[in-house]
Amino acid sequence: xxxxxxxxxxxxxxxxxxxxxxxxxxxxxxEPIGQVPAGTAEDVxxxxxAARAAFDDWAATAPADRAAKLTALRDRxxxxxxxxxxxxxxxxxxxPAFAQAVHAGLPAIVAGSFAELAASHDFEQRIANSVxxxxxxxxxxxITPWNYPxxxxxAKVAPAxxxxxxxxxxxxxxTPLVAQLFAECVDEAGLPAGVFNLVTGHGPVVGRAIxxxxxxxxxxxxxxxxxGSEIGALAGAAVKRVSLELGGKSANVVxxxxxxxxxxxxxxxxxxxxxxxxxxxxxxxxxxxxRYDEAVALAEAAIAKYVPGERIGPLVSARQRDRVRGYIxxxxxxxxxxxxxxxxxxxxRGYYVRPTLFxxxxxxxxxxxxxxxxxxxxxxxxxxxxxxxxxxxxxxYGLSGAVWGEEAEATAFARRMRTGMVxxxxxxxxxxxxxxxxxxxxxxxxxxxxxxxxxxxAKSLQY
Numbered sequence: 252x253x254x255x256x257x258x259x260x261x262x263x264x265x266x267x268x269x270x271x272x273x274x275x276x277x278x279x280x281x282e283p284i285g286q287v288p289a290g291t292a293e294d295v296x297x298x299x300x301a302a303r304a305a306f307d308d309w310a311a312t313a314p315a316d317r318a319a320k321l322t323a324l325r326d327r328x329x330x331x332x333x334x335x336x337x338x339x340x341x342x343x344x345x346x347p348a349f350a351q352a353v354h355a356g357l358p359a360i361v362a363g364s365f366a367e368l369a370a371s372h373d374f375e376q377r378i379a380n381s382v383x384x385x386x387x388x389x390x391x392x393x394i395t396p397w398n399y400p401x402x403x404x405x406a407k408v409a410p411a412x413x414x415x416x417x418x419x420x421x422x423x424x425x426t427p428l429v430a431q432l433f434a435e436c437v438d439e440a441g442l443p444a445g446v447f448n449l450v451t452g453h454g455p456v457v458g459r460a461i462x463x464x465x466x467x468x469x470x471x472x473x474x475x476x477x478x479g480s481e482i483g484a485l486a487g488a489a490v491k492r493v494s495l496e497l498g499g500k501s502a503n504v505v506x507x508x509x510x511x512x513x514x515x516x517x518x519x520x521x522x523x524x525x526x527x528x529x530x531x532x533x534x535x536x537x538x539x540x541x542r543y544d545e546a547v548a549l550a551e552a553a554i555a556k557y558v559p560g561e562r563i564g565p566l567v568s569a570r571q572r573d574r575v576r577g578y579i580x581x582x583x584x585x586x587x588x589x590x591x592x593x594x595x596x597x598x599x600r601g602y603y604v605r606p607t608l609f610x611x612x613x614x615x616x617x618x619x620x621x622x623x624x625x626x627x628x629x630x631x632x633x634x635x636x637x638x639x640x641x642x643x644x645x646x647x648y649g650l651s652g653a654v655w656g657e658e659a660e661a662t663a664f665a666r667r668m669r670t671g672m673v674x675x676x677x678x679x680x681x682x683x684x685x686x687x688x689x690x691x692x693x694x695x696x697x698x699x700x701x702x703x704x705x706x707x708x709a710k711s712l713q714y
Contacts, residue, residue: 254286258290258449268294272286273452278564281569287428299419305417305445322366329359342428361698384710385707388416389417390468394474395421398567401432408433421458430449434449462486463485470494471695476647476648476692496687497650497691503653503655505538507542510655510676514546523562531650532651538633554606565604567602571602574624579604582617582627592608609628612630613631643670649669661675683699685697
């Protein structure tokens with residue numbers, strides 16, 4: 252797609268307030284592929300004003316009519332799925348098959364799910380002598396990351412629109428082109444002017460302006476825990492609703508009763524997907540000491556299949572590549588055993604990192620505690636279930652996880668994990684289930700009825 256040189260505000264593309272631009276690079280080639288405006292607080296103000304002006308009419312629109320608009324948006328996402336996939340491959344570096352299946356496929360599913368929820372949800376509930384009306388929060392500022400650049404947009408915008416809110420979106424500066432394509436789809440779907448607005452720009456400027464703006468009623472942010480803490484503080488100071496989907500350091504617990512080959516192979520695939528740039532990735536694999544050496548050998552064989560430039564893409568930027576390589580160097584320094592990969596560049600060009608496997612990782616090591624956000628797997632041995640549970644729960648995060656073993660045993664273990672989501676024996680992603688975590692993994696939930704509820708206020712009328 253050709254990049255727009257303006258902002259989508261009030262139902263049309265208009266010039267940015269300033270002249271600064273952000274150059275978008277292809278991380279596989281390190282070459283520029285387009286540029287977008289670097290917005291200012293003035294652009295944010297114009298977008299918020301447009302969203303505020305559109306709010307009353309959109310909030311008063313019948314849920315069935317909002318559902319119809321979301322269905323039309325879903326249909327546009329489906330119609331342009333090839334262009335979406337190509338755009339994500341170009342600006343994120345995702346392999347084409349993965350871009351098509353996940354980066355283009357999942358957002359259409361999520362948009363369709365919220366179209367159905369808008370039509371079926373009970374926005375008016377009778378409780379004894381009260382009638383509870385569920386009403387939209389207001390103008391939502393959505394700030395999204397680069398790792399799933401369209402899915403994260405849809406996971407915020409679709410429920411907000413279904414609830415009757417209007418939106419100002421700031422996409423990540425590394426991957427703004429697919430957000431512009433999304434704005435085109437919104438326009439083609441015929442949503443009323445001002446219901447959705449797009450301002451591209453840098454986080455410290457545009458993101459901060461959104462969080463601080465008096466006309467924004469709620470901020471929904473996905474990204475690092477460090478930035479999420481800042482966003483939460485700004486929103487909290489203004490007593491605004493806030494939803495934060497942050498980092499993770501998820502444990503993949505392989506119990507003695509597990510199908511070891513399946514658990515290890517799927518576990519490796521989970522970490523390597525999207526070049527490791529997934530907040531829910533099971534980056535710590537815990538294996539009972541009796542089967543540990545066998546598991547390491549299986550993981551080494553599995554990780555060898557992820558050839559940079561073929562089955563696994565680059566990281567999004569030079570900064571991210573350098574950050575991940577720094578963690579690999581730290582793992583070696585702290586005494587973890589490097590089984591595969593390493594910090595050296597696998598290819599002459601592109602922001603690639605070698606798929607890396609560490610064994611003999613001890614609880615408390617940096618690579619065991621901190622989110623790396625790259626294709627790096629840490630394997631940890633445990634002696635019994637109590638030790639496994641202590642290790643699994645022993646980080647500041649609590650986003651996702653997995654357990655493998657006899658189903659009742661695995662389920663019982665999962666119930667004891669302090670984390671928002673757990674896959675049992677390879678359970679698959681459910682776009683209707685609540686997505687989010689405990690502890691420093693965030694506040695609130697996305698997707699399904701729980702995700703819709705984040706954008707609703709409850710008003711009770713007593714009779």
